Amino acid sequence: xxxxxxxxxxxxxxxxxxxxxxxxxxxxxxxxxxxxxxxxxxxxxxxxxxxxxxxxxxxxxxxxxxxxxxxxxxxxxxxxxxxxxxxxxxxxxxxxxxxxxxxxxxxxxxxxxxxxxxxxxxxxxxxxxxxxxxxxxxxxxxxxxxxxxxxxxxxxxxxxxxxxxxxxxxxxxxxxxxxxxxxxxxxxxxxxxxxxxxxxxxxxxxxxxxxxxxxxxxxxxxxxxxxxxxxxxxxxxxxxxxxxxxxxxxxxxxxxxxxxxxxxxxxxxxxxxxxxxxxxxxxxxxxxxxxxxxxxxxxxxxxxxxxxxxxxxxxxxxxxxxxxxxxxxxxxxxxxxxxxxxxxxxxxxx
Amino acid sequence: xxxxxxxxxxxxxxxxxxxxxxxxxxxxxxxxxxxxxxxxxxxxxxxxxxxxxxxxxxxxxxxxxxxxxxxxxxxxxxxxxxxxxxxxxxxxxxxxxxxxxxxxxxxxxxxxxxxxxxxxxxxxxxxxxxxxxxxxxxxxxxxxxxxxxxxxxxxxxxxxxxxxxxxxxxxxxxxxxxxxxxxxxxxxxxxxxxxxxxxxxxxxxxxxxxxxxxxxxxxxxxxxxxxxxxxxxxxxxxxxxxxxxxxxxxxxxxxxxxxxxxxxxxxxxxxxxxxxxxxxxxxxxxxxxxxxxxxxxxxxxxxxxxxxxxxxxxxxxxxxxxxxxxxxxxxxxxxxxxxxxxxxxxxxxxxxxxxxxxxxxxxxxxxxxxxxx
Numbered sequence: 001x002x003x004x005x006x007x008x009x010x011x012x013x014x015x016x017x018x019x020x021x022x023x024x025x026x027x028x029x030x031x032x033x034x035x036x037x038x039x040x041x042x043x044x045x046x047x048x049x050x051x052x053x054x055x056x057x058x059x060x061x062x063x064x065x066x067x068x069x070x071x072x073x074x075x076x077x078x079x080x081x082x083x084x085x086x087x088x089x090x091x092x093x094x095x096x097x098x099x100x101x102x103x104x105x106x107x108x109x110x111x112x113x114x115x116x117x118x119x120x121x122x123x124x125x126x127x128x129x130x131x132x133x134x135x136x137x138x139x140x141x142x143x144x145x146x147x148x149x150x151x152x153x154x155x156x157x158x159x160x161x162x163x164x165x166x167x168x169x170x171x172x173x174x175x176x177x178x179x180x181x182x183x184x185x186x187x188x189x190x191x192x193x194x195x196x197x198x199x200x201x202x203x204x205x206x207x208x209x210x211x212x213x214x215x216x217x218x219x220x221x222x223x224x225x226x227x228x229x230x231x232x233x234x235x236x237x238x239x240x241x242x243x244x245x246x247x248x249x250x251x252x253x254x255x256x257x258x259x260x261x262x263x264x265x266x267x268x269x270x271x272x273x274x275x276x277x278x279x280x281x282x283x284x285x286x287x288x289x290x291x292x293x294x295x296x297x298x299x300x301x302x303x304x305x306x307x308x309x310x311x312x313x314x315x316x317x318x319x320x321x322x323x324x325x326x327x328x329x330x331x332x333x334x335x336x337x338x339x340x341x342x343x344x345x346x347x348x349x350x
Numbered sequence: 351x352x353x354x355x356x357x358x359x360x361x362x363x364x365x366x367x368x369x370x371x372x373x374x375x376x377x378x379x380x381x382x383x384x385x386x387x388x389x390x391x392x393x394x395x396x397x398x399x400x401x402x403x404x405x406x407x408x409x410x411x412x413x414x415x416x417x418x419x420x421x422x423x424x425x426x427x428x429x430x431x432x433x434x435x436x437x438x439x440x441x442x443x444x445x446x447x448x449x450x451x452x453x454x455x456x457x458x459x460x461x462x463x464x465x466x467x468x469x470x471x472x473x474x475x476x477x478x479x480x481x482x483x484x485x486x487x488x489x490x491x492x493x494x495x496x497x498x499x500x501x502x503x504x505x506x507x508x509x510x511x512x513x514x515x516x517x518x519x520x521x522x523x524x525x526x527x528x529x530x531x532x533x534x535x536x537x538x539x540x541x542x543x544x545x546x547x548x549x550x551x552x553x554x555x556x557x558x559x560x561x562x563x564x565x566x567x568x569x570x571x572x573x574x575x576x577x578x579x580x581x582x583x584x585x586x587x588x589x590x591x592x593x594x595x596x597x598x599x600x601x602x603x604x605x606x607x608x609x610x611x612x613x614x615x616x617x618x619x620x621x622x623x624x625x626x627x628x629x630x631x632x633x634x635x636x637x638x639x640x641x642x643x644x645x646x647x648x649x650x651x652x653x654x655x656x657x658x659x660x661x662x663x664x665x666x667x668x669x670x671x672x673x674x675x676x677x678x679x680x681x682x683x684x685x686x687x688x689x690x691x692x693x694x695x696x697x698x699x700x701x702x703x704x705x706x707x708x709x710x711x712x713x714x715x716x717x718x719x720x721x722x723x
Contacts, residue, residue, distance in 0.1 A: 081666040084673060086628035089618055090407050094663050097403075102667055112520035113625045124545075137519030149518070179506060180624055182520035210506035211522065211624030212440070307518065 053082030160193025418634030434494025436631025472608020
């Protein structure tokens, strides 16, 4: 009896402490500071991040970039909080409500996990304006909710084509953070783009975790292990659609002397400096533009509820050229881009 | 004399958890100091009086934790370490959500049968580990950890096959439970002013807690179970079929684990999807330890964990500190509890030895005096 209890105690403590260090992110010290030189009537914006939070160099950081831009250009006051892996629905609701209680009456919720909580909290606080990234479902819809969604499959199609044009082994890879419908859109677009260039190309696909375990978006170690396996298996370019775990993919690429494709942010600019040179291109998802536009619309009194779709035509998704590694194929990629915008190419979403 | 011993026992019982919490506070404060975080602001946030809606959230989270800890405690009583509660409750929640979502049965009947489905599937998943243990001698620690991983993939796969797609949504969910089969919340309007409601299935936690106490302490089966947990050889000598006990208690633990997700399913989410709460099984292990496998003790431990969770949610907003700090505190509490119990137990033994020695000395003196007269 005592033996089992002690074993259990050690295991329980280990599980809790492992969970505690599962993410590298800490709230930034600057969060909550009032920008200098603004009056007392500054717009107050509260931001609730997805798992991984500010500092993931990818999805959440893209949202953070929009917030930072609003802070410097529009002089808004900000407060940030991020989600914890595996948290209860009530915890998400409570986070949004606490931001409102603290006086931050314009709320940006980053990630589809907030859909239901945004819907409910928005109903309970009709005077507060909300934006939710990655959801356009009836769950979150309301007269005070701006639903920001992206055509991730279109951007992913372009980087898929880039990977196929650049591969020397005719073998590329895809690493998804968590196997959700959202990340499957990235995969579908990437595969379609690569196959459009080389119908016989070999594409390895791997997801780091399965829901409800969302640690796949914030586990550098898991990303690294998966990428090492793929590079050893012969792939020479891997698309990392895995949020903060992408950092591990880049490290593995650097060690293997291969290439990787970033996601959400222009990661050749946001990733750790020593691995930036392995990032061939990034599928940019302009969450920052969506967030900034929302804040600006509130400030200018032009807020509009409903779904705003950021697709290739609207410039909401794109591929990046930082580092100059794809300059030689840019004209080909822009051909595909024009065809997608004109509707000649229909990119699948699943 | 006996009353003094009784009082002492109660004091000793309370001393260990209190000591543990004090140690946890001190250790966490040290961690905060080292990390350069604001110690005062953190404790002010963690120990401030919760708002009415937060009290409801604490009760609700506590309900779920309680069920999980009872499931773990059933195993502990039998000297089984069921780490698999986490996988068991997810398999069971999915099965129940899938069943209830079809709406084959009307209203409450749907709820009751879904609860049975949950218990059966939780028991089934735990039964695999039980069967491996009694037939092949595989440690349940190993098999349940592996079954957790398998459960994750199995449920994710089945969910993707059975999910109902909502236009514009990126979430993957089962078909929602019909309105008539949702368990209404209990309003606390008379006590505290909040529109939030306590899960109706808190009743389930109370019933499970009572049954746990009753079966273990008032039935022959419970006696056999505890006896086997303490000493297998002694149990065999008194005619207990140990293998059957192991298998049965694993099934019971799994059935209880199956109920863990039910208050969430019928009182809040109405679907099983990729954003459900996870990790409840692991929290249950810590809570069962903290509550010393006692149905009342576990209730306090579950509420303490729920309290820390709820209060910790605001840490990022009010104190600018990561709310993962709460996980650190919870971990430190669990470790401190184990150490504190050992310290208090040894102190108790020393005290008892001193008392007995004093008594013996007294007795040794009295007959001599009697002989003289």
